[in-house]
Amino acid sequence: MIRLVSLAALVGLWQFGAWVSDPRRLPGPLAVFDAILAEARSGALFSNMGITLARVAASFLLAMSLGAAIGYLMGRRRLVDKLLDPWLVVLLNLPALVVIVLAYVWAGLTEAAAIGAVALNKLPNAIVVIREGARALDPRLEEMAQAFRFSRGARLKHLVLPQLAPYFAAATRSGLSLVWKIVLVVELLGRSNGVGFEINMAFQLFDMKLLLAYALPFVALMLGVETLLVQPLERYVARWRRGVA
Amino acid sequence: MIRLVSLAALVGLWQFGAWVSDPRRLPGPLAVFDAILAEARSGALFSNMGITLARVAASFLLAMSLGAAIGYLMGRRRLVDKLLDPWLVVLLNLPALVVIVLAYVWAGLTEAAAIGAVALNKLPNAIVVIREGARALDPRLEEMAQAFRFSRGARLKHLVLPQLAPYFAAATRSGLSLVWKIVLVVELLGRSNGVGFEINMAFQLFDMKLLLAYALPFVALMLGVETLLVQPLERYVARWRRGVA
Amino acid sequence: EKLRLALQKTGTTGWELAVVRAFGLDKDAGLELEVTELAAPEAGKIAIQGGSADIIVSDWLWVARERAQGAKLALFPYSTGVGAVMTKDPAIRSVRDLAGKKLGVAGGPLDKSWLLLKAHALKQGVDLEKSATILYGAPPLIAEKALQGELDAALEFWNFAADLEGKGFTRAIEISDVEKALGAKGDVVITGYVFDDAFAAKNRDALARFFAMTSKAKALIASDDRAWAAAAQRIGPKDAATLAIYRKRYVAGVPKRSVAQEEADASALYRVLAEIGGEKLVGPGKTLDPGTFYKGGEAGAH
Amino acid sequence: MSPDGAAASLDVAIIAKDHRRANGPALRALEDLRLTLPMGQAGAVVGPSGCGKTTLLRLIAGLDRDFTGHVALPAHGRLGMVFQEPRLLPWRSVADNIRIAAPEAHAEEIAALLAELGLADHADHFPGELSLGLARRVALARALAVKPDLLLLDEPLVSLDAPLARELRDRIAALIDEKRITTLVVTHDLPEAIALADRIFLLSPRPAHVVATLDVPAPRSRLTKDAADELETRARAALTAARKAVQ
């Protein structure tokens, strides 16, 4: 309920902004909605969204699973941390453009290069967040697990993951949006389809309506995923917290 | 020590990559170092780095302080969370391009627009991470502070911040790099100086040497800051953890 | 009088400004130029939309599109420079030869040169999108890929084409020839100075002097080696042969015809583009808006 | 309902306190629990494990306001509280933990307090470097350092060796008597309750209510061994009866 009211307020603000400014600079919700419908009818929206989502999903899964594993190791093992930390800092601060261009130059203008470049951009962020989580693990519970000879699986499932949950939540939320943004850049520089490609065309024409028509469906999708999937799941996973008092 | 070895290995890898590939596509460390020296001698490197660093610092501070405050509130107060969450999701997933273009079109090609646009891009990431931290605060310590009537300042300094420290570390590390990356885009789209501007020039000329010459000094700076400032500070702040056993 | 310009740093406008400064042409014309150098072509569009610049450089297709949507922008010819299909493969000499090849297209599917090439091919019964493998990408990346040999041919912007030419590529298909095949009478202006109608009305005189001044700079670059030296400094390190190609191509791109002639040819090409690019490209207008070309600047320019 | 304004005594009248749970129906911890403790006196709460003693202290301290009934506190400035677990700030040293909770206390006072509790060697330790018994003593020191007028102690002397526990018990008793601190102490140890309190509240199993109130004849310090034993026997009998009643 509150969620809907808040969303309505946001749309209202947007409408207001469109009224007071030039509609060419900030087209209103209705105009954008029309444009979305038009793109949807032509099928272009779905095919582009589909391909972009596939890229987002692939690079996110790649970066997140690798990042979680490396981040956990770096958080737990001092030596690994010391060894990999400089690489991490470098990767973290290398401009996306550099990584993307190098990937395209080396691996060709291919799908693999695109997805790899995005994953490589997101990887250090996942590592950094999960590493902090791994460092903050409670050593008293760790000892308990050791005393009771927890299996590797049980340790992961019952000890580590629940403690990393908030870090995963943070890394996933900000990571998914980061991946989506980098996919847009990658598509802009060297792919022939996808939302980023369309957004760039709209941008070249300075067609804000079309630009928003391609940018917003993903936002709407994420809103839906948050409301219907992530937040109920999160509430379930964190239900033990209510009790702690 | 290990850090230096690891860095040396990274440079070695780079050199090796440069050997096996075309130096135009991946110039070696020496060539890039030469280019850096040349740019430094002409003074262009410092003026561009300086201006970019100023932008990075301003937008980072803006986004981080605002993001920490909002994130904390959203993590603690259910109503605020419900109200702001949809806005957060929208802002999180709005492509950087959209925010930047709107900022420039509305506020003109000004420094304020540039810094505001970057801060607005980073803001939701800071919020998301700090919010998780605020949610994970220990309610038992909270109760203790309430029983002993901790002042607002004491509560913040001794209770909240130490618990948020790992979240701040994660948000700062990944946030600083994110801000830097967005500043590059902002400079590309509407500023006449800065590292992002130069990097794009280099890209237009496909001068990888120059591109790296502008990209790497920031990386080196961050490496230095990490080694000499952040990590010693972190070790000091987290020294109590060693004892927990 | 003060004019605020927002220009791409790597563009040829920078050369002309270098010459203007070197020869004091701005003082002669009684103009004070405030130049914002930008990194990307789109940045100029942002600048003029946000009111941060009076004059930018863009193409008439975009101006017409904006006019069709209600923005009163106008354009004054700047350059006829267009790109070419570059290749190292001697077998490629016409669009027919592109069948089964990998063609890189700089700038993306809405690039004017690409659309014209596509229309031209269609007229000859070749659907390039079906018969050839098309790869879109950022211009520097496409040029690099052509050099790497990953592409059989590349449709590049004029300056990248010049670079490739310097590296042994041949100009297999000239887009200026394509334009003529599609109904143009000569080399058509593609880019121009773009400004607001209202601004033009208020600064008619200053604009005329500005155009005359840049025209003078163009002439100097063509004829005076000292001027060329000043301009060439803006290009960056290239070998002498490539520089010569740059100069040649630049001079060839200087508009030589009257605005009326340009407008007639542009209208012809506009119809072709509207047909092939559809509303997405040209917006709601079906024909070139008559106000697209600015008519008030010619007296001083030629 | 929430704690009401100041009164001359600590008056607790809780109609019901339910704990909401994540996985099932709410759980009633207290029901119809009434007790009164005159200002400046010490009360002890004794009852079976899990009956609701900690819940009661939390309501009195105002840490939980989600209940029906009312709690009236005697006028008091500072509250001192010892939780059942130490609840120290792990990232602050022992001395800092006390300083932060009692910003008005002088450094010498804190040092003296630490010395009295056998913590002098541990002032600059982090809580993670303490044994549980040491940590509990720090928690006790913290509650005393604020110079409380109202003192709530949840099993303050558990996990200490017998001689030390007895020593601290006597010291607390002396402090309470001297400063007239209104005190409520939860304990499982009847002799400890008799030694510390003026009045003993015996609780039933959950949901807790007061099954008997025993007054310890004043002055406590002069209580004979026999009188104390007799009190203990009475208390034990009352507790056993309450336990039987539920089963």
Place this chain on the structure above:
Amino acid sequence: MSPDGAAASLDVAIIAKDHRRANGPALRALEDLRLTLPMGQAGAVVGPSGCGKTTLLRLIAGLDRDFTGHVALPAHGRLGMVFQEPRLLPWRSVADNIRIAAPEAHAEEIAALLAELGLADHADHFPGELSLGLARRVALARALAVKPDLLLLDEPLVSLDAPLARELRDRIAALIDEKRITTLVVTHDLPEAIALADRIFLLSPRPAHVVATLDVPAPRSRLTKDAADELETRARAALTAARKAVQ
């Protein structure tokens, strides 16, 4: 040094154990501590607060290998341990906490164990919803659920009411005797030590070493009140002497 291979008894010979600290010099917790407990017997460790009892248990459990000396464990399959704090997984229910630590235990066994410890109503509670006494009982249930051959208990019966503590004490004693579980229990309660253990180790203040070893005449269950009292007096005297020696 680390625990050595299997032996016929629990043999501990610690030359020194230092705790490294964040803020200052290392702190010696144990020094020249030797004790031997025959396999299948129960030992009790009694010593002043903060002397090093928990440290000792951690070394024996192999949780800390940073010491000089050696520890030889009797051959054993499973280790059961009750820490001084409950150390439950807060995000798992009571039943799950036990299941996870004892994956081989059957559901009925766990249910029976919970019922025995008075936890039947709390099987689906999260640890945060338990009182401390309940949580400690869960920790005890967890240690017993693994059917240990070696049992390390750090003050297992603290924070429980007296009747419950006595009941559980007798149950543990019976279990140890029946299953011949090698057991080491830390306690501050001498009567508890005498009731549970075959052998009692009395420790000095920190750095801890064994000041006296008392053997409880077998069978413990038939120990007379007088004999028990006499043992207690001897133990108390030894502890007092050790304390004096340090001061």
